[in-house]
Amino acid sequence: MSFLKLAFLAGFAATASATAYVNQTSKSLHHFQPCNGKQYTYQELAGYGYVPSNARDEFGDTIGGMGSALALDRSQWKKLANGSYTGVVWALPDRGWNTQGTLNFQPRVHKFNLLFTPNETATVVNPSPNNLHLWYSETIRFFGPDGTPCTGLDADATGHITFAGFPDLPGATYTGDGFGGAGPGGKRIVIDSEGIILNDDGTFWISDEYGPFIYRFSAAGIMLGAIRPVDAIIPMRNGTESFSADSPAVYDVGVSDDVSPADNPTGRDNNHGFEGLSASGDGKTLWVLLQAANNQEGGLSKQTQRYSRLLKYDITKPDAPRYAREFVVPLPLYNDPTAKASKNPKAAAQSDIFNVQGDQFFILSRDSSAGNGQAVTTSVYRQIDVFDISVATDVKAAGGYDCATCNIASSAGVLNSSIVPVTYCSFLDFNVNSQLNRFGLHNGGVTDKGLLNEKWESIGIVPVDGGVGDDDEWFVFSFSDNDFITQDGYMNGGAYPYSDASGFNLDNQALVFKISLPAHSRPFPRDP
Ligand SMILES: *[C@@H]1O[C@H](CO)[C@@H](O)[C@H](O)[C@H]1NC(C)=O
Ligand SMILES: *[C@@H]1O[C@H](CO)[C@@H](O)[C@H](O)[C@H]1NC(C)=O
Ligand SMILES: *[C@@H]1O[C@H](CO)[C@@H](O)[C@H](O)[C@H]1NC(C)=O
Ligand SMILES: *[C@@H]1O[C@H](CO)[C@@H](O)[C@H](O)[C@H]1NC(C)=O
Ligand SMILES: *[C@@H]1O[C@H](CO)[C@@H](O)[C@H](O)[C@H]1NC(C)=O
Numbered sequence: 001m002s003f004l005k006l007a008f009l010a011g012f013a014a015t016a017s018a019t020a021y022v023n024q025t026s027k028s029l030h031h032f033q034p035c036n037g038k039q040y041t042y043q044e045l046a047g048y049g050y051v052p053s054n055a056r057d058e059f060g061d062t063i064g065g066m067g068s069a070l071a072l073d074r075s076q077w078k079k080l081a082n083g084s085y086t087g088v089v090w091a092l093p094d095r096g097w098n099t100q101g102t103l104n105f106q107p108r109v110h111k112f113n114l115l116f117t118p119n120e121t122a123t124v125v126n127p128s129p130n131n132l133h134l135w136y137s138e139t140i141r142f143f144g145p146d147g148t149p150c151t152g153l154d155a156d157a158t159g160h161i162t163f164a165g166f167p168d169l170p171g172a173t174y175t176g177d178g179f180g181g182a183g184p185g186g187k188r189i190v191i192d193s194e195g196i197i198l199n200d201d202g203t204f205w206i207s208d209e210y211g212p213f214i215y216r217f218s219a220a221g222i223m224l225g226a227i228r229p230v231d232a233i234i235p236m237r238n239g240t241e242s243f244s245a246d247s248p249a250v251y252d253v254g255v256s257d258d259v260s261p262a263d264n265p266t267g268r269d270n271n272h273g274f275e276g277l278s279a280s281g282d283g284k285t286l287w288v289l290l291q292a293a294n295n296q297e298g299g300l301s302k303q304t305q306r307y308s309r310l311l312k313y314d315i316t317k318p319d320a321p322r323y324a325r326e327f328v329v330p331l332p333l334y335n336d337p338t339a340k341a342s343k344n345p346k347a348a349a350q351s352d353i354f355n356v357q358g359d360q361f362f363i364l365s366r367d368s369s370a371g372n373g374q375a376v377t378t379s380v381y382r383q384i385d386v387f388d389i390s391v392a393t394d395v396k397a398a399g400g401y402d403c404a405t406c407n408i409a410s411s412a413g414v415l416n417s418s419i420v421p422v423t424y425c426s427f428l429d430f431n432v433n434s435q436l437n438r439f440g441l442h443n444g445g446v447t448d449k450g451l452l453n454e455k456w457e458s459i460g461i462v463p464v465d466g467g468v469g470d471d472d473e474w475f476v477f478s479f480s481d482n483d484f485i486t487q488d489g490y491m492n493g494g495a496y497p498y499s500d501a502s503g504f505n506l507d508n509q510a511l512v513f514k515i516s517l518p519a520h521s522r523p524f525p526r527d528p
Contacts, residue, residue, distance in 0.1 A: 142206070
């Protein structure tokens with residue numbers, strides 16, 4: 001493998017021919033582009049680490065997919081006198097190993113201790129070894145309000161689970177032990193976790209993509225509350241709510257697996273739920289963003305899935321969240337070099353958001369089916385970008401867009417002309433090989449340990465000064481979701497061994513970027 005050759009490949013440019021495109025022709029750093037007058041700067045890739053693909057948690061299950069979301073504990077982040085940093089990070093996997101069918105995996109969150117030592121001498125010709133180390137510490141599993149475990153199994157085609165004081169929740173009825181073995185069967189709340197907020201009191205907000213719902217859990221993992229979004233987002237089939245994501249249980253694949261129609265005509269697309277979840281720095285507001293458009297608004301095709309809904313909830317009273325505002329985010333467009341011209345451009349679905357301050361957010365948008373474990377190894381769009389809501393239409397206030405048949409865009413993905421979407425600005429590109437090579441990593445080229453995983457799905461930030469970040473220098477952490485792909489995997493508390501049919505072992509990769517936020521940013525006003 002030639003790092004220099006790979007660095008050259010970094011010059012790959014998608015053609016930016018229309019103004020709607022995010023300009024990808026410049027793959028160098030330091031092209032400082034202000035967003036609504038505010039300057040963000042990508043300084044460098046500062047770190048790399050990973051958790052091995054076959055690492056297991058305290059319950060005997062594979063620690064896979066830990067990058068669906070992350071939460072860095074603000075109180076634990078410390079800069080040591082010797083220049084290293086220590087901290088605590090919570091890493092959220094989604095619904096368990098599911099590349100060959102879903103399983104009765106209990107959704108959970110893992111806690112890791114971390115040691116990060118910046119390495120200023122890392123260069124392309126003399127790369128740094130891993131400088132981010134993650135030590136597994138503990139796991140909290142998620143349970144329903146009555147203490148019954150939640151599950152990663154696909155939701156039933158129709159129906160729901162009812163608990164007093166909760167909206168109707170998506171549920172799965174399963175036979176046996178839910179892994180294809182003997183057992184009494186049962187019915188559990190389904191959760192495919194994609195976003196996490198760690199609250200000061202130890203409780204968590206978790207966003208999901210079956211409902212898609214937002215749940216609040218106690219520090220012990222007991223469900224305390226649930227937010228059901230506006231009707232326009234609830235998946236419907238035959239005019240009834242239908243939370244199935246057409247992701248049959250592993251023992252049902254090819255047996256009784258088919259939900260019909262496979263794609264719900266309206267509501268969130270299958271497996272395109274609340275990927276983005278963030279809280280404001282003062283902890284009073286929750287923001288959630290769909291991975292891409294609702295199906296009735298273009299979500300059924302990568303070319304038309306562009307207009308995604310961003311919802312704001314006032315959580316001043318966590319027991320009584322209030323739907324407050326709603327905006328439309330135009331996902332970035334990119335040209336997929338493996339697709340014919342008529343299938344381009346595509347809209348890059350998003351995998352996480354982070355409320356930097358006030359009206360501005362980070363958003364992690366990316367292509368798919370390119371990276372480690374895929375036939376195509378070169379990703380062409382994998383960025384933490386910025387969007388600004390200050391001049392966008394609040395479609396909740398405008399009214400008329402939230403019922404099941406009230407659309408913000410046509411099914412061909414054309415936005416209603418009376419809506420001004422948020423302002424979208426290009427920022428931090430993961431795929432710059434001149435940076436990746438400094439840590440022995442690369443985008444594209446041969447499949448080896450240094451090839452970036454396909455799915456990057458999380459954003460967390462901590463100050464470089466180890467204090468409050470008044471110099472506006474911050475580290476951005478992002479973890480990948482490896483889909484639990486390993487040849488040495490375990491589910492069901494260790495009782496269910498598996499080897500992913502792909503033949504791959506994909507580490508849970510983690511990156512650290514060094515950036516400058518706009519002058520006088522205070523992302524966490526609660527800080528002393
Ligand atoms: C894209 O960015 C490059 C480098 O900044 C610039 O030369 C080029 O004109 C831009 N293209 C478009 C379409 O904006
Ligand atoms: C700094 O100290 C910590 C704690 O003793 C240690 O783990 C780390 O390796 C040290 N870093 C350097 C650069 O020596
Ligand atoms: C930093 O990277 C250089 C290679 O550029 C390596 O020789 C050195 O050991 C690294 N330092 C640490 C503390 O890992
Ligand atoms: C929708 O209706 C069709 C035709 O009656 C039926 O086959 C299918 O199972 C129904 N789907 C759901 C989710 O009810
Ligand atoms: C746009 O939305 C408004 C409601 O705000 C509605 O009256 C109008 O018909 C919509 N336009 C289209 C083309 O759907």
